[in-house]
Structure formats: C-alpha cells, structure tokens
Amino acid sequence: MPRSCTAALRFRSASTGCRTAGYSSSIGDFLRSHPLPADAIGSVKSSVGAAMEQAARLGGARGGALRAAAGRAFVNATHISLYVGVAVALVGTVIVVLFLPARAEELHEVAEFVEAAPDEAPAPAVA
Numbered sequence: 001m002p003r004s005c006t007a008a009l010r011f012r013s014a015s016t017g018c019r020t021a022g023y024s025s026s027i028g029d030f031l032r033s034h035p036l037p038a039d040a041i042g043s044v045k046s047s048v049g050a051a052m053e054q055a056a057r058l059g060g061a062r063g064g065a066l067r068a069a070a071g072r073a074f075v076n077a078t079h080i081s082l083y084v085g086v087a088v089a090l091v092g093t094v095i096v097v098l099f100l101p102a103r104a105e106e107l108h109e110v111a112e113f114v115e116a117a118p119d120e121a122p123a124p125a126v127a
Contacts, residue, residue: 022073022076022077022079022080022081023048023073023074023076023077024045024046026069026072026073026076026077027044027045027051027069027070027073028045030065030066030069030073031044031045034062034065034066034069036054036058036066040054044066044070048070048071048073048074051066051067051069051070051073052067052070054066055067055070
C-alpha cells in the first residue's frame with residue numbers, strides 16, 4: 001500500500017478514535033445523572049445509533065432526554081475530531097513550507113548539473 005494511503009488510514013483511525021472518546025465522555029456525563037438499565041449503558045456509550053435505539057425503547061421524557069444527550073455528545077465529539085484534523089493539516093502545512101522549498105532548490109541544482117553534463121562529457125571512442 002502506498003505511503004500516502006497508509007498515512008490517510010492512520011489519520012482516519014486517529015480521528016475516529018478522538019470522536020469515539022469524545023462521544024463516550026460526553027454521554028457518560030449524561031448517564032451519571034440519568035441512570036439507565038445496566039445492560040443498556042455499554043451500548044449507549046459505544047455508539048450514537050445504539051443510544052437512539054435505546055431512547056426509542058425507553059420512550060417518553062427519559063427517551064427524549066437520552067436522544068437529545070446522544071445528539072449533543074455526537075456533535076461535540078465531531079467538533080473535537082474536526083479540531084484534531086485542522087491541527088494535523090496545519091502541522092502538515094508548516095512542514096511543507098519549511099522543508100519543500102529547500103528540497104526544490106536541491107532538485108534545481110541537480111537539474112542544472114544534468115543539463116550541463118552532456119557539454120562537458122568526452123566524446124565516446126569509436127572502435
């Protein structure tokens with residue numbers, strides 16, 4: 001697999017990890033003040049879809065509160081992932097600005113050398 005693909009996959013998994021951690025933390029705050037059945041807590045913390053499903057099962061005010069909290073937790077976690085992505089993009093931009101111009105000058109010098117080389121090379125011997 002090309003390096004760029006591997007880097008993209010690593011970034012995607014890091015971004016997903018940030019979103020999952022942020023969601024679990026935010027929904028955990030809600031669950032501390034609004035207890036749910038023990039079998040539902042793990043699934044509600046693991047995914048917003050499971051939280052919405054559990055909210056539909058609960059119904060009423062408790063289900064509505066869980067649905068709203070899961071939505072807020074998901075949006076907050078997405079914001080965290082967005083900020084991480086922006087930070088990675090900024091670091092990448094700084095690296096490009098700092099190192100690519102220097103590399104371009106080296107390549108320009110090599111190109112000049114290669115262009116000048118045929119004029120300076122001795123003529124091949126004919127046998």
